[in-house]
Amino acid sequence: MIELTASDGASFSAYRAEPADTPKGAVVVLQDVFGVTSEIRKVADAFAAKGYVAIAPSLFDRVKPGVDxxxxxxxxxxxxxxxxxxxxxQAISDIQATVDAVKDAGKVAVVGFCWGGDLAYTAANKVNGIACVIGYDGIETVADYREKRKVPTLLHFCEGDPELPTEAVTQFRAWRPDVSAFTYPQSVQGFGCGERGSNRQDTAAKALERTLFWISQYVEGQQPILLKNAGAYAQAKTEKKKKKKGDDDLGPPMD
Structure with missing residues (x-):
């Protein structure tokens, strides 16, 4: 763990994982409501293994340090x-400090889960120095539809979440055509977490494939294309093959 300081002087810890070779860029991993758990650290380690500096800030430290x-x-x-x-x-201030701490590694992506997914979506328009954003299971995200996204944004939603009806995600897509949003059938909140009973390896693997391709496009690739009245439109393909029956792309049309 390392120590970071936000612009308001608040200090907080962060788990940082380094790649074996010269980094391709950086990924900021935003925790869920359980804290910087072993699962969040594993996610950071996995991104580091893919060649990115990965860092997971402990966003609970302002209230209670070391939450797991x-x-x-x-x-x-x-x-x-x-x-x-x-x-x-306050959370956004901590995220900004985290992005600043790894920007020397190259372009920076932000990936958030549940509570962190909502924060990632907000960070897209509030935090400087982000190349792209990915959010998982952000329940409050669908209500935050008014602002165009300033950076390419990819979202993953489960279809079995009683707190977030699929119809709400469908309506969100209509409001925000500049966002790529996917839903996954037969999955519930936390489908990507290996330490929860809701984990589904097949669904998690598909979401991860899209996430990694998104990051490779915008962290290692070109800057996003800005379209008039549409914000930073999601130009990247999130999969190389045509989508299979059984998962729903609620984002802009893709090849």
């Missing part, structure tokens, strides 16, 4: 209570 909660209802409730004590602008 069990993936159960008790842990979820405790994490939600901590989230409620953190103002969004």
């Amino acid at each position: 909660l069990d993936h159960d209802e008790s842990g979820k409730a405790e994490g939600a209570a901590i989230c409620a004590q953190i103002r969004k602008e």
Whole structure:
């Protein structure tokens, strides 16, 4: 763990993983309500193994340092209570400091899960120095549809989340055609987390494939194309093959 300082003077820790060779860029991993758990650290390690500097800020440190909660209802409730004590602008300040800490590695992507997914979506328009954003299971994201995205944004949603009806995601897509949003059938919140009973390896693998391709396009590739009245439109293909029946691309048309 390393120590970072936000612009308001608040200090917080972050888990940093280094690639074996010269980095291709950097990935900031934003935690869910359970904290910087072993699962979040594994995600960072996996991005490092792909050639990126990966860093996961402990966004709970302003309230309670070193949070690492069990993936159960008790842990979820405790994490939600901590989230409620953190103002969004404070979290964004910490994310900005984290991006600044790794920008010497190259372009920076932000990937967030659940609570972190919502923060990643907000960071796209509030944090400087981001090349692209990926959000998983961001329940509040669909209500934040008014602003055009300033950087290419990819979102993953499960179809079995009772807190987020698929119809709401469909409506979000209509409001925000500059965002690529996918839903995954027979999956519930946390489908990408190996430490939760909701984990689905097939769905998680498909989402990860799209995430890695998105990052490779915008961290290693060209700058996004800015279209008039559409923000940073999602030009990258998120898969090389045509999509298979059974998962729904709710984003802009793709080849």
